Amino acid sequence: MSSEMLPAITETSNVEKKQDISEDQxxxxxxxxxxxxxxxxxxxxxxxxxxxxxxxxxELRKQKRKEKRKRKKLERQCQLDSxxxxxxxxxxxxxxxxSTLRLIIDCSFxxxxxxxxIKKLHKQIQRCYAENxxxxxxxxxxxxxxxxxxxxxxxxxxxxxxxxxxxxxxxEHYSELVKKEDLVYLTSDSPNVLKExxxxxxxxxxxxxxxxxxxxxxxxxxxxxxxxxxxLPLGNFVKMNSRKxxxxxxxxEIILExxxxxxxxxxxxxxxxxxxxxxxxxxxxxxxxxxxxxxxVEDGSHSDSSEEExxxxxxxxxxxxxxxDKEHGAESAVSSPPP
Numbered sequence: 539m540s541s542e543m544l545p546a547i548t549e550t551s552n553v554e555k556k557q558d559i560s561e562d563q564x565x566x567x568x569x570x571x572x573x574x575x576x577x578x579x580x581x582x583x584x585x586x587x588x589x590x591x592x593x594x595x596x597e598l599r600k601q602k603r604k605e606k607r608k609r610k611k612l613e614r615q616c617q618l619d620s621x622x623x624x625x626x627x628x629x630x631x632x633x634x635x636x637s638t639l640r641l642i643i644d645c646s647f648x649x650x651x652x653x654x655x656i657k658k659l660h661k662q663i664q665r666c667y668a669e670n671x672x673x674x675x676x677x678x679x680x681x682x683x684x685x686x687x688x689x690x691x692x693x694x695x696x697x698x699x700x701x702x703x704x705x706x707x708x709x710e711h712y713s714e715l716v717k718k719e720d721l722v723y724l725t726s727d728s729p730n731v732l733k734e735x736x737x738x739x740x741x742x743x744x745x746x747x748x749x750x751x752x753x754x755x756x757x758x759x760x761x762x763x764x765x766x767x768x769x770l771p772l773g774n775f776v777k778m779n780s781r782k783x784x785x786x787x788x789x790x791e792i793i794l795e796x797x798x799x800x801x802x803x804x805x806x807x808x809x810x811x812x813x814x815x816x817x818x819x820x821x822x823x824x825x826x827x828x829x830x831x832x833x834x835v836e837d838g839s840h841s842d843s844s845e846e847e848x849x850x851x852x853x854x855x856x857x858x859x860x861x862x863d864k865e866h867g868a869e870s871a872v873s874s875p876p877p
């Protein structure tokens with residue numbers, strides 16, 4: 539190679555090195571998200587800016603939603619106040635006729651029940667309260683001897699009961715609150731059959747869920763206190779294929795229904811659950827198979843009171859739901875005694 543070509547080759551090599559160095563510097567100056575990430579494009583940058591703005595406005599959107607809810611609530615309230623059609627529940631309540639009849643649930647059997655049955659009684663009382671609140675002829679509702687396990691369970695599982703309206707919750711025994719001559723204890727063991735309801739009286743329902751372990755207890759208590767007693771005229775109007783024992787709320791609802799219709803048969807068939815197999819006495823079919831079934835019921839081999847109860851979160855369920863059989867086994871039954 540000639541000496542004239544060496545300077546030319548050296549110059550070319552130096553130029554290439556300078557170009558490589560400049561390219562490296564440009565690459566290093568490009569914006570990146572960090573080591574190992576590609577540069578951010580304009581579209582990605584716009585997305586990041588929008589996301590940041592969305593996060594910053596979160597509290598503002600929350601406040602706007604809150605204001606919107608308040609405005610709608612105020613609008614609904616104004617509509618209720620101006621509604622003259624009588625379709626809303628509050629206006630219906632203004633037209634009810636309050637009965638002077640006092641209906642008492644005697645809660646003095648607390649020590650005879652286990653916790654499971656206390657909870658059943660609590661739910662039956664909830665149903666009674668709900669039905670009385672929506673009835674066209676609500677009664678003067680009393681809970682007496684309220685305390686012990688029942689009160690504790692209500693305090694723990696239904697704290698709103700302290701705000702219940704149109705109910706008298708008393709720790710005293712009913713005999714301390716009502717004159718003896720005004721009291722009538724409803725019990726299936728009584729030989730007296732109730733024909734009419736005297737609205738000047740106070741009728742007592744025994745708040746006892748015991749699966750028929752304490753037969754005749756409510757009748758004995760009424761006799762010991764020397765007060766009147768009676769049974770509902772169930773046997774005069776109804777023939778059932780199951781035990782003639784009704785839950786506290788069933789008795790309560792039958793009385794409310796009778797005050798509205800003044801018809802015992804309609805009251806019984808409106809309230810009694812389908813599983814009872816109730817039919818009018820004048821239409822009951824007499825046959826060998828039915829006789830055998832009735833025999834099984836009367837000798838106690840079948841007891842619906844052992845079934846589990848369906849819980850209810852709200853103290854004010856629909857009337858149709860209240861008619862379903864979800865409360866079982868109250869000794870407070872006021873049905874006709876077995877033949």
